[in-house]
Amino acid sequence: MNVIRFSTIIFFAMMLTISGSLAKNADDSIALKGATIHTAVGPPIPNGTLVMAKGKITAVGADVAIPPGTKVIDVSGKTITPGFIDTHSHLGAYLDDVNEMPMPYGPENRGLDALQMDIPGWYEAVKGGTTVVVTGPGSGERMGGQSITIKTFGKDLHKRILKESGELKMAVNARDLTYIPEIHSKFLKAREYLNAWEAYESGGKKGDPPKRDLSLEALAKALTKEEPVRVHALYAHDMMSFCRMKDELGFDLQFIHSDDAFNIAEELARRDVPCICEPLSLHVGVSEEVIRGNVILHEAGVKIALHSDHPVSLQKTFRLSGSLSIRYGLPEEVALKAMTINPAEIARVQDRVGSLEIGKDADVIVFNGPWYELPTRIDMVFVDGVCAYDRLRDEQKTQEAQ
Amino acid sequence: MVALFVLIKKRLSGWVIPFCSIGIVLSLLPVASAHAVEDSVIAIRGGTVLTMAGETIREGTVLIRNSKIAAVGKNIRIPDGAVIVDAAGKYVMPGIVDAMTYYGLRPFKLNADDPVTPQVKVIQAFYPYGKYWHGKGGVEPDTELMQYGITALYIAPGNRQVIGGQGAIVKTFGKNLDDLTLRASAAIDMALGDPPKKPVSENKAPTTRMAVATLIRKNLIQAQEFRAENRRRPKPKRDPALEPLVNMLDKKIPARIEADFVDDIRVALKLAEEFGFHLILDSGVGAYQMKDILAAKNIPVVLGPPSYPYPVDYNVKWLNDLIALTNDYNAKELIEAGVKVAIASFATGEQGIDSGYRGRWLILEAGYVTGFGVSEEDALKAITINPAEILGIADRVGSLEKGKDADVIICDGPPLKLKTWVEHVFIDGKLIYSRDPN
Numbered sequence: 001m002n003v004i005r006f007s008t009i010i011f012f013a014m015m016l017t018i019s020g021s022l023a024k025n026a027d028d029s030i031a032l033k034g035a036t037i038h039t040a041v042g043p044p045i046p047n048g049t050l051v052m053a054k055g056k057i058t059a060v061g062a063d064v065a066i067p068p069g070t071k072v073i074d075v076s077g078k079t080i081t082p083g084f085i086d087t088h089s090h091l092g093a094y095l096d097d098v099n100e101m102p103m104p105y106g107p108e109n110r111g112l113d114a115l116q117m118d119i120p121g122w123y124e125a126v127k128g129g130t131t132v133v134v135t136g137p138g139s140g141e142r143m144g145g146q147s148i149t150i151k152t153f154g155k156d157l158h159k160r161i162l163k164e165s166g167e168l169k170m171a172v173n174a175r176d177l178t179y180i181p182e183i184h185s186k187f188l189k190a191r192e193y194l195n196a197w198e199a200y201e202s203g204g205k206k207g208d209p210p211k212r213d214l215s216l217e218a219l220a221k222a223l224t225k226e227e228p229v230r231v232h233a234l235y236a237h238d239m240m241s242f243c244r245m246k247d248e249l250g251f252d253l254q255f256i257h258s259d260d261a262f263n264i265a266e267e268l269a270r271r272d273v274p275c276i277c278e279p280l281s282l283h284v285g286v287s288e289e290v291i292r293g294n295v296i297l298h299e300a301g302v303k304i305a306l307h308s309d310h311p312v313s314l315q316k317t318f319r320l321s322g323s324l325s326i327r328y329g330l331p332e333e334v335a336l337k338a339m340t341i342n343p344a345e346i347a348r349v350q351d352r353v354g355s356l357e358i359g360k361d362a363d364v365i366v367f368n369g370p371w372y373e374l375p376t377r378i379d380m381v382f383v384d385g386v387c388a389y390d391r392l393r394d395e396q397k398t399q400e401a402q
Numbered sequence: 403m404v405a406l407f408v409l410i411k412k413r414l415s416g417w418v419i420p421f422c423s424i425g426i427v428l429s430l431l432p433v434a435s436a437h438a439v440e441d442s443v444i445a446i447r448g449g450t451v452l453t454m455a456g457e458t459i460r461e462g463t464v465l466i467r468n469s470k471i472a473a474v475g476k477n478i479r480i481p482d483g484a485v486i487v488d489a490a491g492k493y494v495m496p497g498i499v500d501a502m503t504y505y506g507l508r509p510f511k512l513n514a515d516d517p518v519t520p521q522v523k524v525i526q527a528f529y530p531y532g533k534y535w536h537g538k539g540g541v542e543p544d545t546e547l548m549q550y551g552i553t554a555l556y557i558a559p560g561n562r563q564v565i566g567g568q569g570a571i572v573k574t575f576g577k578n579l580d581d582l583t584l585r586a587s588a589a590i591d592m593a594l595g596d597p598p599k600k601p602v603s604e605n606k607a608p609t610t611r612m613a614v615a616t617l618i619r620k621n622l623i624q625a626q627e628f629r630a631e632n633r634r635r636p637k638p639k640r641d642p643a644l645e646p647l648v649n650m651l652d653k654k655i656p657a658r659i660e661a662d663f664v665d666d667i668r669v670a671l672k673l674a675e676e677f678g679f680h681l682i683l684d685s686g687v688g689a690y691q692m693k694d695i696l697a698a699k700n701i702p703v704v705l706g707p708p709s710y711p712y713p714v715d716y717n718v719k720w721l722n723d724l725i726a727l728t729n730d731y732n733a734k735e736l737i738e739a740g741v742k743v744a745i746a747s748f749a750t751g752e753q754g755i756d757s758g759y760r761g762r763w764l765i766l767e768a769g770y771v772t773g774f775g776v777s778e779e780d781a782l783k784a785i786t787i788n789p790a791e792i793l794g795i796a797d798r799v800g801s802l803e804k805g806k807d808a809d810v811i812i813c814d815g816p817p818l819k820l821k822t823w824v825e826h827v828f829i830d831g832k833l834i835y836s837r838d839p840n
Contacts, residue, residue: 119722281709282707282710282763282767282770283710284760285546285761286758288758290758313710317709317770320766320770323820324763324766326820372820373819374769374772374773374820375773376773
């Protein structure tokens, strides 16, 4: 017993020192030279160079002048991609705190309020190349609450947060014909609430303001398109019900666990509704049709993203979701987009992350081979230009600890 | 073959054909030909043969006579009248053996409420006839298993009981249930550590690790006493719960103990020493920390899938502890220390999110672990010959050797590559599955 506990403590202590010593380099500029660079927005750049300074990407391309004083890391023969973005995870949520079951309609609940920072999962995520997660409530309720969009690495929690709320999570898996009408009527109430506040504000704020209602406030944000509505819906007819609700009420709609979406690919493409779809790495068996469904969605013009649903599948092996999609026919570049720029756009953080472009956050993965091949390993991960994971160093430390 | 193909086409009514994939039609072929020909001889010729018995034969031949492998080698004389399968450019290997699953328990649920049920025989819950009240009569191969070349499975009754019962070993296809059952009572399945503990709120033992071990001790002592009394009796008494435990104590069947934390593994070793049973360690997330002892005691380890090595139905409270204990090089370190290692899926037959069976991806897990210091040869052994040896069925399956069952798969590329697919599956010398090229 003591042996493990001690080794665990040593392990954590080391992690702290590693992250501490690495953080000192924050302002130093780094150039990664000689790798095949997949930017997620353009064709691959063979033998390319990527320069990072002050947390941002300052140059990327085949012919890049490296400013003097830059630390150059030779990554010849390796592969570089943007950090992975996982739009649906429960990483860092206290695990029995994701579903407030007695509260089936709780859009006011916020993932941020149940965020746990002192767990090994965050470092595991970085090891697996995931640099941004949208993490929060589960799918136990019809309206689970609001997720948070956060980087997986960094000393300052507040600097790590990209968006404090993020999507508004809903789920209709348990099947009852009354659920969708009830969700609909809550949106109608939110419309009235919104109207009351608008009337109060446009009328010069005379008299008492309308009483605040956190639940309706959250739904109102969806109606004003400040936040997207993200629905966990396994079946196509449920998705269609939400599509029709969107047609009427005009919110931005996204689906997760959208196993059945390929059956309504045209309807989704027409309405510009993105899908965050299976597989969940190798851990949850989904049928061949569902994984091939991603190809159907992509070809119909639906924006797709992959997710881990950590801890249902592990954040650390998120990469394998892309591998499996490629095995079942998704083009390699599309699979990479589905783990980087597409989820960034879905989470509305594409101005900061999701691709390797000048001015964006320097969230970068260095692989020792093609990013999707089964035995490929991640050699380095940079978050905000800081080396958050270095495999050689990590493995040496782990060996010493044993 | 063409004539038979037409014959089957004719036998099926016209409207069925358009919906019939090539795979399904082909799978009917050997069944039909078995009736027509006395001695069926198949020669799989020209492929890279990964025998899993030490050598890889380039452009080799695997000769199948009836249900057995008749010869494997480079210059094999192919008898007249043999059906020739051209495997040039392909890879030929033994069928995959998944050494731990909770597959196919329909409509039974995993894990009885009682923590100790050695009388449970999981084979009684196994339904190999496809979807209920459908099918063509008899055993129906599961396409998902066939697509990934899985030809033999160990099935356990669950991992949330202290003594769950008797696991079974089956082939994934056979003439009938009798034929496809390799072992009806293959091992006693036990679990240590957190999974078998009952929630405190239930107020029912065991709620601690102490009581888990105590329950095992008490039951094994009862079995020892039962055995001693029976030896004295002129006519032995029968007991469906104690008899399998006696078999275990007599080393007729092994004990399979699922344990992850190093301390739980230590308890498993202690129990094996106390009662002198043959132990197989399951899951073993922390086994690398005990590698030298495991090697010295010759205890094999059946590891969980490397991309998610944790027990099914985990308790969230200790998942973080397990993550902290996880070493991606677990398999490599054990193999290097000389421990016999199998990699298994630990997959349940029914998953919540979808109908798919994740256990089918075992070969991809083997590919994944090659990124963590395990050679391709060792990774393939961990899903073929090693599980066969650990389960005691290596005289029948696990490698391509003369005299063994003709459970053979043909892959369209190196088997551990991401984009490789299994093209053909033979079980007992019959072509059960062919991949639909569309």
